[in-house]
Amino acid sequence: MNRRKFIKNAILFFPAAGVFRHLLKDAQAKPGNGKYDPANHLYGMGVDIGKCIGCGLCIEACKKENNVPKEPFFCRTWVERYVIKRDGSVTVVSIEAQKEKPRAEETDVLRSFFVPKLCNQCENPPCVQVCPVGATFATEDGVVLVDSKRCIGCRYCIQACPYGARYLHPETRTADKCTFCYHRIVKGMLPACVEVCPTQARIFGDLKSMASRLVRFTRINKIHVLKPHLNTEPKVYYAELDGEVR
Amino acid sequence: MNPELVKRLSELSQEVTGFIYPNELEIHWSILIVVYPYITGLVAGAFILASLVQVFNVKEVQPTYRLALLTALAFLLIAPLPLQFHLGHPGRAYEIFLTPQLGSAMAMFGFVYLWYLMAVLLLEIWFEYRKDLIVWSKGGKAPMKWIYRGLSLFSSDISEAAVAFDKKAIQVITVIGIPSAFILHGYVGFIFGSVKANPWWSSVLIPIVFLMSAIVSGIALVIFLYMVITPLRGEGINMRCLDKITSYLFYAVIVDFTLEALDFIHRLYESEESIKILLKLVTDKLFVSLWVIQILLGMLIPLGIMVVVKSLKLPEELRKLFYFISVILIQLGIFATRWNIVIGGQLFSKSFRGLTTYKMEVAGIEGLLTAIALLILPFIVLAILLKILPAWEAGSAEEGAAS
Numbered sequence: 188m189n190r191r192k193f194i195k196n197a198i199l200f201f202p203a204a205g206v207f208r209h210l211l212k213d214a215q216a217k218p219g220n221g222k223y224d225p226a227n228h229l230y231g232m233g234v235d236i237g238k239c240i241g242c243g244l245c246i247e248a249c250k251k252e253n254n255v256p257k258e259p260f261f262c263r264t265w266v267e268r269y270v271i272k273r274d275g276s277v278t279v280v281s282i283e284a285q286k287e288k289p290r291a292e293e294t295d296v297l298r299s300f301f302v303p304k305l306c307n308q309c310e311n312p313p314c315v316q317v318c319p320v321g322a323t324f325a326t327e328d329g330v331v332l333v334d335s336k337r338c339i340g341c342r343y344c345i346q347a348c349p350y351g352a353r354y355l356h357p358e359t360r361t362a363d364k365c366t367f368c369y370h371r372i373v374k375g376m377l378p379a380c381v382e383v384c385p386t387q388a389r390i391f392g393d394l395k396s397m398a399s400r401l402v403r404f405t406r407i408n409k410i411h412v413l414k415p416h417l418n419t420e421p422k423v424y425y426a427e428l429d430g431e432v433r
Numbered sequence: 434m435n436p437e438l439v440k441r442l443s444e445l446s447q448e449v450t451g452f453i454y455p456n457e458l459e460i461h462w463s464i465l466i467v468v469y470p471y472i473t474g475l476v477a478g479a480f481i482l483a484s485l486v487q488v489f490n491v492k493e494v495q496p497t498y499r500l501a502l503l504t505a506l507a508f509l510l511i512a513p514l515p516l517q518f519h520l521g522h523p524g525r526a527y528e529i530f531l532t533p534q535l536g537s538a539m540a541m542f543g544f545v546y547l548w549y550l551m552a553v554l555l556l557e558i559w560f561e562y563r564k565d566l567i568v569w570s571k572g573g574k575a576p577m578k579w580i581y582r583g584l585s586l587f588s589s590d591i592s593e594a595a596v597a598f599d600k601k602a603i604q605v606i607t608v609i610g611i612p613s614a615f616i617l618h619g620y621v622g623f624i625f626g627s628v629k630a631n632p633w634w635s636s637v638l639i640p641i642v643f644l645m646s647a648i649v650s651g652i653a654l655v656i657f658l659y660m661v662i663t664p665l666r667g668e669g670i671n672m673r674c675l676d677k678i679t680s681y682l683f684y685a686v687i688v689d690f691t692l693e694a695l696d697f698i699h700r701l702y703e704s705e706e707s708i709k710i711l712l713k714l715v716t717d718k719l720f721v722s723l724w725v726i727q728i729l730l731g732m733l734i735p736l737g738i739m740v741v742v743k744s745l746k747l748p749e750e751l752r753k754l755f756y757f758i759s760v761i762l763i764q765l766g767i768f769a770t771r772w773n774i775v776i777g778g779q780l781f782s783k784s785f786r787g788l789t790t791y792k793m794e795v796a797g798i799e800g801l802l803t804a805i806a807l808l809i810l811p812f813i814v815l816a817i818l819l820k821i822l823p824a825w826e827a828g829s830a831e832e833g834a835a836s
Contacts, residue, residue, distance in 0.1 A: 230463055259456040267452075279452035279786055292752050304454075313630060319542070321534035339528055340521015342461040343539050349630035351454025353455030355461065357435045416500075416628055433784045 200280050209404070223373045225327040230367055231422035233390035233404040234303050236429070241282050241301035244382035245389065251423040252379035261354050263365040264305040264380055269431060271297045302432050303389060305380070306331065306352040306365035307413060307421030314344035314353065314364075323362065329394070329422055330369055333377050335361040337365055367391070374432060394422070441792065451787025460779050460791045463799040465773075466517040468807050470621045470643065471771045475811075476510045477618035477644070478612060478651010479505040482556070482678070487607040493677035499824035500662070501655045502561065507815035513546065515807050518798055538624045549617045554609040559584075560599045560606065562822055564591050579822070618647040625774060631752050631776040632707035633714070638696045645689040652682045652768035653760040658758055658815075666825070672749055679756050683739045686763065690732050693770075710785040718780045718788055722769045731766010735759040 188196075237411075247263045250257055259281065268285070270278045273295045291301075299326040299368035300303070312331050315323050322337035323344050345353045354397075368378035368389060372391075378381075381391040392401025401424075408426035414433065425432075444456050449458065450474030483501035485491045517523050533540035539750050566585035604789050629635050656678055699709065715723055738759045742752055776791050794800035 207436040256439075258439055258442070260455050262455045265455050276523060277786075279784070281452070283454050284446065284455060313628075317537050317539065317628075318534055319537040320532060321541035337525070337527040337528065338522070341516075341519075341539065343519070343537070343624075345456070345461050346779075347628050347630055349783055351456045353520060354456040355459065357438055433786070 194353075205414045225373075227395065228328040229394040229422075230329050230372060231308065231394050231401055231424060231426045232305070232367065232378075233392070233401050233408075233410075233426065235388045235390065235404070235408070236300055236302055236425060236427040238378060238386040238388035239266065239301040239303055239384055241268055242385065243282055243286070244383045244385065245303060246283055248379040248383040249365075250372075253290060253366070254361070256357060256394075259286075261357065261363075261392075263363070263396065264303065267302045267432075268299070269302065269305060269429065270299045271429075271431060273297050277421070298429070300427075300429065302428075304350065304352070305378075306348075307350055307419065307423045310367075310420035310422060313347040313349065313417075313419060314362075317347040319343065326369075330367050330372075331365060332366055332369060334361050335359050335363075338362050349417050349419065369406065445790060445792060448790045451782070451785055452615060452784060453782035453787045453789050454784055457779075457782050458789060459774065460789070462775055462779060463791075464776075464793055464801065464804045465519040465799050465807070467768070467771045467775045469512065469515040470618075470775070471650070471768055472508050472515070472605070472807075472811065474618055474643065474647030474650050474767065476509045476512060476549075476651070477614040477647040478653075479508070479655050480614045480651070481648050482652050482655050482681070484607045484611050484614075485681070487604055488611065490675065493673050494681075496671050496825070497655050497659050497672045497678065498562065498657055499822075500658060500819075501651075502554070502558050503818045503822060504655055504658060504807065504815055504826060505651075506558060507547075507818055508552055508811040509554060510814055511807060511811045514810070515804075516542075518803060529593075538620065538627055541620055544615055545620050546678065549613050553606060553613045557603055557610060558822070559586070563588060563599055564596050565822075567591050575686065580809050584821075588632045595702075604686070615644060618644050625778065631778050632705065633781070634774065636696060636700075638699075639774070642689070642692050642696060645685065645692055646767050648819070649682065649689050649763060651684045652678060652685060653763040653767075654779050656682065656756065657760045657764070659677050660753065660760075660774075662819075668825075672752070675756060679739060679759070680743070682760070683736070683743070686736055686739075687763060688733060690736070707785050710781045710788070713788060714777060714781050718790070719773050719777050723773050727769035727773055728768050730762050731769055732763075735762045735766070756799045761811045766809050779792070 242277060243266060245264055246262070246266065253263055255261055255263050262283070266282045268280050268282050270293055272278075308329060308331055310329070312323075312325060315325055315331060318324075320337055320339055320343060322329065322334045322339070324334070325331050326378070335356075340360045340362070341356065342355055342362065347354065348364075353362050353364045368376075368380075371378060377391050378389075381389045389402045390400050392399030392404070393399060396402065404426070405424055409423045410419040410426060411428040412424060413428075438459075448460055479501045482494065483505065486494050486498045511613030517526055520526055530543040533543060564583045567589055568580035568591070570585060573581060574582055619640040622643030625631075625634040625643075626636055646787055656675070659669060659675070659678075700711065702810055735758075738755050740753050741747075747755070779789075780791060781788050796802055
């Protein structure tokens with residue numbers, strides 16, 4: 188290398204190194220070191236009742252993903268089928284429990300629809316309020332979780348949940364419920380039930396991000412929540428919710 | 434996985450009427466949670482009876498004073514056991530004491546329980562027995578002598594001034610003890626009454642109903658024990674005492690009945706969203722335990738009996754018999770009250786669209802046999818307590834009867 192080339196390279200190298208160093212420092216200084224920061228998120232789910240076809244894939248996916256017992260009386264999520272007849276009578280079944288039974292022929296049906304249910308991830312959760320040891324808690328990003336290493340299995344939270352969203356896991360003997368697949372969403376993935384829904388009846392998103400599908404969903408639909416009079420402030424939002432649904 | 438549970442729930446799912454949320458099939462608060470408020474109610478009621486002597490100076494009730502205190506202690510010592518057995522992780526129960534979540538009504542259990550046990554009951558019993566313990570420690574034989582010495586916490590002053598101080602202390606403790614007893618059972622009521630998700634429980638009257646029924650059951654229990662133990666000791670029952678306590682019982686039952694009726698009428702009149710399913714509940718699943726056992730056998734018949742006894746001047750033996758039947762029926766009724774609240778509140782769906790069934794286990798940890806054992810255990814504890822701390826001096830009943 189001659190002197191001329193050396194000086195030329197040096198002139199390029201030193202400022203470039205300085206810029207790189209600065210960029211590297213900048214990258215490291217990013218909040219949370221580029222890691223997931225719960226303060227930047229607030230999760231919720233939309234349910235488009237008109238789109239649900241009652242296929243039950245969401246239930247199956249949830250059970251597989253979260254080690255939920257396969258029996259129909261342990262559920263993190265379930266789907267209800269409503270049949271409202273002309274005489275005003277209402278029949279409701281859980282599609283899982285009804286799976287093996289032959290469906291009776293229905294006449295005089297006024298309207299019929301499916302309603303996916305899950306933990307409402309309340310802003311004001313009664314389950315968190317009643318837990319005597321703080322095993323159930325709400326995360327900063329708006330998800331209600333259970334610390335199964337702390338839960339004593341008193342089942343007060345199960346009694347306090349107005350939506351029947353909790354059960355006692357027969358293996359761990361602790362309370363269990365929908366977590367919005369917390370282990371997935373913090374990695375930027377979708378909850379299992381949302382991922383498999385063939386009609387996109389379930390819409391998951393971040394309420395803090397204006398670009399999220401959920402925010403769009405709540406903008407273009409008339410929204411209702413379950414049992415609003417209890418002031419639990421659910422973060423599961425239903426579009427086209429029928430008055431018969433409780 | 435628990436195949437037995439799955440089998441039980443699968444069978445149970447056949448008996449559901451209407452629609453319930455899938456997770457509601459399993460009844461989570463079993464008979465042990467019926468036993469728990471029943472036992473704490475007895476504690477609170479027995480203590481309130483004991484305080485009649487101290488605070489309100491009802492001299493006639495004096496023969497049952499110590500018995501009532503020891504009964505309260507015996508039942509209080511057993512009260513946490515049904516809760517403990519019911520937990521999914523009994524080994525973690527200490528977390529309620531160590532790291533309570535202060536917003537939870539249930540987390541208050543540790544504080545309320547310890548306060549009531551240590552600051553009220555044990556202290557009052559200690560002051561009440563202090564002089565006797567010192568006397569017994571001087572007179573008795575070797576092992577008991579030491580036990581009494583230890584129980585008296587090595588105090589030895591039985592001068593008049595010291596005994597007068599004991600009496601004063603007991604009065605102060607009782608004055609603190611009455612609201613404490615109210616809190617002890619009122620808080621148990623609050624655990625249920627504050628669950629807004631459950632319209633059968635969610636009522637501001639529930640803690641008060643719990644309290645009144647606690648007083649009823651506690652007084653009835655002490656009467657029962659007094660009527661059983663006194664003849665066993667070969668002594669006569671003090672009828673003035675018995676008449677007086679049963680009249681208190683009579684008034685307590687009337688107040689209790691009125692409150693429960695008010696609660697019922699209020700619900701019926703307001704007729705909220707849940708009224709249809711609640712009416713189905715009380716006319717179907719709870720028909721026997723509510724209308725027949727709680728109201729007819731547990732309230733109306735004992736009230737009728739007591740009205741008859743009070744209005745007709747019946748002979749002593751007949752009065753005793755009638756009182757005895759009444760207190761047993763009342764116990765049955767109050768147990769049914771607890772059952773109807775705890776189990777009843779879980780038999781209907783929070784969707785208000787269906788009912789489920791409670792099938793009690795027999796031999797399991799949350800089964801019938803455990804419940805019976807837990808109901809017998811306090812009597813064994815009481816027998817031991819009475820052996821160590823006799824509630825009566827020999828011949829006291831005759832003296833009382835003669836006076």
